[in-house]
Amino acid sequence: MRIRVGTLNAELAALPAATGQPGSGPVPWRRLVPRVAPLMTVYFCQGWTGWLYVTWLPSLFQKNYGLDLKKSSFYYAAMLFRAMLAELLGGVFTDYLLKRTRDLQIARSRLIAASWILAVAGLVPAIFVHDLVIGLVGFTVALFFLGFAIALLWTATMDIAPNYAGSASALMNADGAVAGILSPVAFGWILDRTGSWTTPFAFSIGLLLFAIVMTWWIRPDRPIEAIPSLGRLAVAGQ
Secondary structure, rough: OOHHHHHHHHHHHHHHOOOOOOOOOOHHHHHHHHHHHHHHHHHHHHHHHHHHHHOOOHHHHHHOOOHHHHHHHHHHHHHHHHHHHHHHHHHHHHHHHHHHHHHHHHHHHHHHHHHHHHHHHHHHHHHOOOOOOHHHHHHHHHHHHHHHEEEEEEEHHHHHOOOOOOHHHHHHHHHHHHHHHHHHHHHHHHEEEEOOOHHHHHHHHHHHHHHHHHHOOOOOOOOOOOOOOOHHHHHHHO
């Protein structure tokens, strides 16, 4: 495959020149990791419960409530659809709240905590009351507010590290992936040992309560300043 030199040169000429703006230099990992650590922790706790919905909830509907596969898949799909809407609403509402309060702590950290309080409020009756209607409503409410908080978490990474949002998001997402690896295995191990569907979800509630406390240390109102790029340092030294 031949590339026309003239066309390539024209495309290269159209690209913007390197400006040496903040954020184009090395990532300040020593400052970034401690600031993102609270987000990583809470995203792990949120992901732990969220992945259980993906891996174990259809089995719970079948074996704990006696639903056949067709009904189980229908209720599960409806749950996931509501969670998708919740993620959209979370993003819209956090922007609205920020516009009204002009307070990033309220619009991000406090709203995340409030979302998870409501998620716990949905999980408690769902796992402790063995009733199909209560279970469906409770699990749906919990997943809705878990989804509602996702947009806030991702937005907070950009608030905390506006010049290194990719690296901050990667750190947080990596912790969520670790939760996705561990939680289904741990759930199955606890279920096998206890024979109870309640105990694994009770552990998830404990993690969410811990995450609610940890949101106090998420400070989107204190962004990390960018370090000067090598290009700017060179210009300054001339």
